Structures are given as C-alpha cells and as structure tokens.
Amino acid sequence: xxxxxxxxxxxxxxxxxxxxxxxxxxxxxxxxxxxxxxxxxxxxxxxxxxxxxxxxxxxxxxxxxxxxxxxxxxxxxxxxxxxxxxxxxxxxxxxxxxxxxxxxxxxxxxxxxxxxxxxxxxxxxxxxxxxxxxxxxxxxxxxxxxxxxxxxxxxxxxxxxxxxxxxxxxxxxxxxxxxxxxxxxxxxxxxxxxxxxxxxxxx
Amino acid sequence: xxxxxxxxxxxxxxxxxxxxxxxxxxxxxxxxxxxxxxxxxxxxxxxxxxxxxxxxxxxxxxxxxxxxxxxxxxxxxxxxxxxxxxxxxxxxxxxxxxxxxxxxxxxxxxxxxxxxxxxxxxxxxxxxxxxxxxxxxxxxxxxxxxxxxxxxxxxxxxxxxxxxxxxxxxxxxxxxxxxxxxxxxxxxxxxxxxxxxxxxxxx
Numbered sequence: 001x002x003x004x005x006x007x008x009x010x011x012x013x014x015x016x017x018x019x020x021x022x023x024x025x026x027x028x029x030x031x032x033x034x035x036x037x038x039x040x041x042x043x044x045x046x047x048x049x050x051x052x053x054x055x056x057x058x059x060x061x062x063x064x065x066x067x068x069x070x071x072x073x074x075x076x077x078x079x080x081x082x083x084x085x086x087x088x089x090x091x092x093x094x095x096x097x098x099x100x101x102x103x104x105x106x107x108x109x110x111x112x113x114x115x116x117x118x119x120x121x122x123x124x125x126x127x128x129x130x131x132x133x134x135x136x137x138x139x140x141x142x143x144x145x146x147x148x149x150x151x152x153x154x155x156x157x158x159x160x161x162x163x164x165x166x167x168x169x170x171x172x173x174x175x176x177x178x179x180x181x182x183x184x185x186x187x188x189x190x191x192x193x194x195x196x197x198x199x200x201x202x203x
Numbered sequence: 204x205x206x207x208x209x210x211x212x213x214x215x216x217x218x219x220x221x222x223x224x225x226x227x228x229x230x231x232x233x234x235x236x237x238x239x240x241x242x243x244x245x246x247x248x249x250x251x252x253x254x255x256x257x258x259x260x261x262x263x264x265x266x267x268x269x270x271x272x273x274x275x276x277x278x279x280x281x282x283x284x285x286x287x288x289x290x291x292x293x294x295x296x297x298x299x300x301x302x303x304x305x306x307x308x309x310x311x312x313x314x315x316x317x318x319x320x321x322x323x324x325x326x327x328x329x330x331x332x333x334x335x336x337x338x339x340x341x342x343x344x345x346x347x348x349x350x351x352x353x354x355x356x357x358x359x360x361x362x363x364x365x366x367x368x369x370x371x372x373x374x375x376x377x378x379x380x381x382x383x384x385x386x387x388x389x390x391x392x393x394x395x396x397x398x399x400x401x402x403x404x405x406x
Contacts, residue, residue: 016249017249017328019219020249020252020324021252023252023253025254041399046223047402049223049226049374049396050226051322051323053340054285055383055384055395056382057382057396057402060403060404061403061404062404063403081257082258112340113320113361115316116315116316116323117316119316119320120253120319120320120324121323123254124219124324124327125220135320148406149406150406179257179259179260181258191258192258193251194251196244196247196251199250199260199263200244200263200264200265201263201264201305201357203265203353
C-alpha cells in the first residue's frame with residue numbers, strides 16, 4: 001500500500017475542515033424543501049462503513065421524509081434548551097425529514113458511542129449535499145414510541161432532524177465559560193465554543 | 204442563504220462517501236512514520252466545530268506523538284477482541300500517535316455521545332491525510348490513569364490510535380449474522396457488514 005501522507009488538513013483538496021465547519025446545528029428550515037427517500041437511504045448507508053463497537057452494528061434506522069410523518073414526530077422533540085422563549089421552529093420552518101436511530105436490544109444492550117459515530121457521519125454527509133439539521137437526544141421517548149409503533153426490542157437513541165437550513169449560525173469565542181447559545185436581534189444564532197488550548201491538556 | 208442542494212452523495216465533488224469508505228479501522232502501522240504534534244492539534248481542532256450535547260463541550264484531549272510516550276500507552280490497550288491468537292501489533296507495527304479522549308467531570312457527569320461524534324470526526328480527518336487508526340474503548344483505565352498521571356476529575360472515555368496503516372482491510376457481506384472480523388492467510392483483515400436493508404426498519 002503506497003499512501004501519500006499529508007500532515008495538514010488544508011493540504012487536502014477535499015477540505016474536510018471546511019465541511020466540518022459548515023456542519024452547524026440548524027433548527028430552522030425551509031419546510032417546502034423535500035428530502036427524497038433515496039437520499040435518506042444513502043445517508044444511512046454511510047453508517048455501514050463507520051466504526052461500531054466490536055463490529056456488532058446494533059443500530060437500526062427509521063426514515064421519514066413526507067410531511068404527514070414529520071408532523072407525527074415533531075411534537076415528541078424538545079428544541080434548543082437554552083432558548084427559553086422559543087418552543088421550536090414554527091410551521092413552515094420545521095424539518096423536512098427525520099432519521100430515528102434505534103438500538104436493537106436483540107443484538108446488544110450496550111450501544112457505546114455507535115450512535116454518536118453514526119449521527120456525525122450522517123450529518124457530515126447531509127452537509128456535503130447542502131442540507132443541515134440537528135441531533136436531538138431530548139426526546140419524549142414513550143410518546144414517540146407510541147406514535148411510531150416502535151416495538152420494545154428497540155431503544156430510541158437519537159432523532160436526526162434534517163432539511164434545508166434557513167438560519168444563520170455563527171461561532172463565537174466562549175466568554176467566562178458560558179456555553180449557552182443565543183439569538184441576536186437579527187435572529188442570528190450564536191454558539192460559543194471553547195478554545196483549542198482549553199481542550200488540550202498538558203499533564 | 205442561497206444553498207445549492209444536491210440529493211446524491213456522488214454528485215458532490217468532495218466525495219464524502221469515498222472518504223467514509225476509506226476510513227477503515229486499522230491496527231497495524233508503519234511505526235517509523237511520525238505524526239507531528241501540529242497535526243494532532245489540527246485533528247482535535249475539528250472537534251471544536253462538531254456537535255456537543257447542550258453545547259457543554261466537556262471533552263478534553265491528551266496528545267502523544269513520540270515513541271517513548273506511545274510505549275507507555277500501548278500496554279493499557281486491548282486489541283481486536285475477535286482475533287484470539289493475536290495480542291496486538293508487533294513492535295514496528297504499532298501506532299505512531301495516540302489521542303486520549305477524556306470527559307471533564309467538573310463540567311458534567313454525562314458525556315452522552317460527544318466522544319463518538321468527536322472520535323469519528325478525528326478519524327475522518329486523519330483519513331483525509333492518508334492516516335488511519337482505531338477507536339479503542341477496551342482500555343485498562345486505572346493502569347492508563349496511573350501511567351499518564353490523569354487526575355480524577357477526568358474520566359477516560361476513548362483512546363484513538365493513529366498512524367500510517369500497513370494492513371489491507373476489506374468489507375464483506377455478513378453471513379449468518381456473524382459480525383466477527385477475521386484475517387485470511389494473506390493477513391488481509393475481513394470485516395463483515397450488515398446490509399442496508401437490514402439496518403432500515405419498516406414499521
């Protein structure tokens with residue numbers, strides 16, 4: 001195997017750094033946009049080639065891309081905990097599709113971080129297509145289970161909301177350790193991020 | 204925001220699908236290759252722009268790229284559980300660098316899947332550089348904590364082993380539900396993966 005190694009991300013024409021930077025969490029969408037089922041399947045297909053603890057591959061997926069299904073899922077989700085005045089996206093700005101990530105307990109009871117790996121892979125993939133979305137862990141799970149008739153064999157792990165973003169999201173340097181995102185008067189969504197030096201420990 | 208939406212991954216010049224496919228789990232490396240500290244920092248920097256539950260950003264990182272540090276970490280790691288006859292890579296084929304992912308309990312006790320998101324982001328980034336590696340959760344944590352003097356404030360979550368891969372890894376269709384990876388007589392590493400139709404539930 002002859003591999004041409006590069007040491008700086010910017011040296012790579014793929015510019016993965018730009019893709020990661022572009023993959024913001026979005027919560028407001030152009031709801032008139034629709035995500036084809038084939039696209040949702042392609043996004044899930046990416047997860048087949050992503051790491052899985054002990055290669056068990058215990059995750060299962062439910063795909064929803066039509067408006068009537070989406071309206072069944074929306075009420076079970078909690079949106080943007082730090083925006084106390086905001087109950088989530090208005091009609092017209094709601095997600096166009098959802099991917100529900102389940103853990104199949106007939107395979108294992110321990111899903112490790114498989115769903116984090118899968119969710120990030122899907123979100124980066126969606127971003128290459130110009131889409132965006134939100135990983136939602138704050139779910140009224142029993143309500144969603146009933147609404148979607150999800151058998152007890154499956155644990156509800158995450159819901160990925162997807163669509164065509166219509167909000168501007170910017171990253172700010174963190175101030176005084178305050179991690180709360182906020183919206184300014186122009187409805188720009190600000191997300192404070194810790195510095196690299198704060199993340200890398202020197203022991 | 205005027206976004207040109209694509210619906211098929213293959214329509215994107217970045218070819219993210221190819222990147223994901225190329226990002227295999229590797230366990231044998233050219234140990235003479237060295238990973239600059241700057242590269243490790245760039246990889247961790249990607250995680251600053253990845254999703255974090257409630258934007259808490261509780262992960263911290265330890266970076267090790269020199270041979271003497273690597274030899275301190277290697278003994279605490281368990282390799283390839285399904286390869287019973289193999290105790291891990293021989294000297295000369297061991298990783299050239301490690302990123303230890305910690306959860307800072309002074310920020311939160313619940314790290315959700317932040318470390319899965321971060322690990323996949325780092326591994327995809329490493330892959331764009333021609334590197335490869337392995338996410339390791341099977342760690343003798345107290346041994347590693349002592350060796351690296353990791354304070355009790357930090358939970359050891361994952362170790363990412365990185366280097367220049369020297370093994371061939373292929374993906375096979377799964378047979379009879381057997382997820383165990385294996386090595387053939389030519390030392391090619393085979394990884395059985397479930398089909399897309401098995402992953403997508405229809406309720």
